[in-house]
Amino acid sequence: MPSVIRTTTLPSGEAVPVLGQGTWKMGEDARRRADEVNALKLGLDLGMTLIDTAEMYASGGAEEVVAEAIARRRDETVLVSKVLPSNASRAGVARACENSLKRLATDRIDLYLLHWPGSVPLEETVEAFEALKKAGKIRHWGVSNFDTHEMEQLVDLPDGGYVQTNQILYNLSQRGPEFDLSPWSRQRGIPLMAYSPVDQGALARNARLEAIAARHDATPAQIALAWVMRQDGVIAIPKASRQEHVRQNVAALDIELTPEDLADLDRAFPPPTRKRGLEMI
Numbered sequence: 001m002p003s004v005i006r007t008t009t010l011p012s013g014e015a016v017p018v019l020g021q022g023t024w025k026m027g028e029d030a031r032r033r034a035d036e037v038n039a040l041k042l043g044l045d046l047g048m049t050l051i052d053t054a055e056m057y058a059s060g061g062a063e064e065v066v067a068e069a070i071a072r073r074r075d076e077t078v079l080v081s082k083v084l085p086s087n088a089s090r091a092g093v094a095r096a097c098e099n100s101l102k103r104l105a106t107d108r109i110d111l112y113l114l115h116w117p118g119s120v121p122l123e124e125t126v127e128a129f130e131a132l133k134k135a136g137k138i139r140h141w142g143v144s145n146f147d148t149h150e151m152e153q154l155v156d157l158p159d160g161g162y163v164q165t166n167q168i169l170y171n172l173s174q175r176g177p178e179f180d181l182s183p184w185s186r187q188r189g190i191p192l193m194a195y196s197p198v199d200q201g202a203l204a205r206n207a208r209l210e211a212i213a214a215r216h217d218a219t220p221a222q223i224a225l226a227w228v229m230r231q232d233g234v235i236a237i238p239k240a241s242r243q244e245h246v247r248q249n250v251a252a253l254d255i256e257l258t259p260e261d262l263a264d265l266d267r268a269f270p271p272p273t274r275k276r277g278l279e280m281i
């Protein structure tokens with residue numbers, strides 16, 4: 001039986017785990033495929049049932065890795081995938097979704113995101129998402145890499161208020177969103193999904209985290225994750241293809257950062273003092 005991970009609530013009222021699994025860079029090399037599938041399966045066993053992927057990753061290859069990992073356990077998975085802005089027209093979204101469903105070997109995506117803002121009018125993409133919802137191909141939709149002004153435009157559109165999440169770059173080294181995007185999202189009950197929560201592995205090697213990690217008998221990566229996940233309405237989606245990393249990431253849920261830890265982290269990774277445009281990778 002999978003363990004139960006703390007959850008946060010989407011605007012739809014559905015609860016989703018605050019810790020999920022990323023898949024960028026998976027599906028690129030056939031020699032690593034078994035490790036990737038096994039890491040995702042272990043993550044599912046340990047309760048990380050939210051899996052994030054995208055049509056872009058390995059040109060669909062990551063979605064195929066996910067399909068293998070969730071085979072016969074689709075119903076326990078919260079499947080998140082993304083459509084490229086170049087496919088964000090009404091017809092393009094429908095086509096891209098069909099292709100993702102085929103690669104994922106499923107009949108529905110739980111949360112379908114626009115990967116980043118593009119040139120197709122947002123209203124058209126929202127209409128396309130809503131049509132997919134009615135057809136039962138997706139259950140919910142959201143966006144990614146949207147800054148505050150873009151979220152404001154989105155929620156003003158007809159049906160724009162159905163947005164369920166905004167997936168953004170957010171970690172100790174990139175705290176820009178705390179200035180206005182995080183408070184804006186929290187106020188409206190729209191969870192943020194923090195991608196690259198260990199800064200693509202860089203925070204795992206960051207010496208400034210070592211003393212705090214030692215206090216918790218933990219690793220720097222676990223401290224970085226615990227810091228992201230301690231915040232209400234934030235979902236972290238680290239990518240781990242090593243089983244050891246998968247286990248450590250789940251264990252990070254049990255780390256309770258103290259006021260002293262948080263003050264030390266603020267000194268080492270200062271919070272923003274002014275608005276900066278949302279960064280993306």
Ligand code: NAP
Nearest residue numbers: 022023024195196197198199200201221238239240241242
């Ligand atoms: P990340 O999760 O911050 O870092 C992944 C790297 O950290 C991998 O090299 C992984 O190693 C390592 N790692 C994971 N857990 C670790 C641990 N406990 N200790 C030490 N190292 C650890 O970076 P990311 O992959 O860029 O971001 C996560 C996910 O967010 C992506 O996979 C993707 O699904 C999503 N994402 C979305 C966007 C977007 O535009 N929406 C952009 C980037 C990423 P191993 O793999 O060797 O275990």
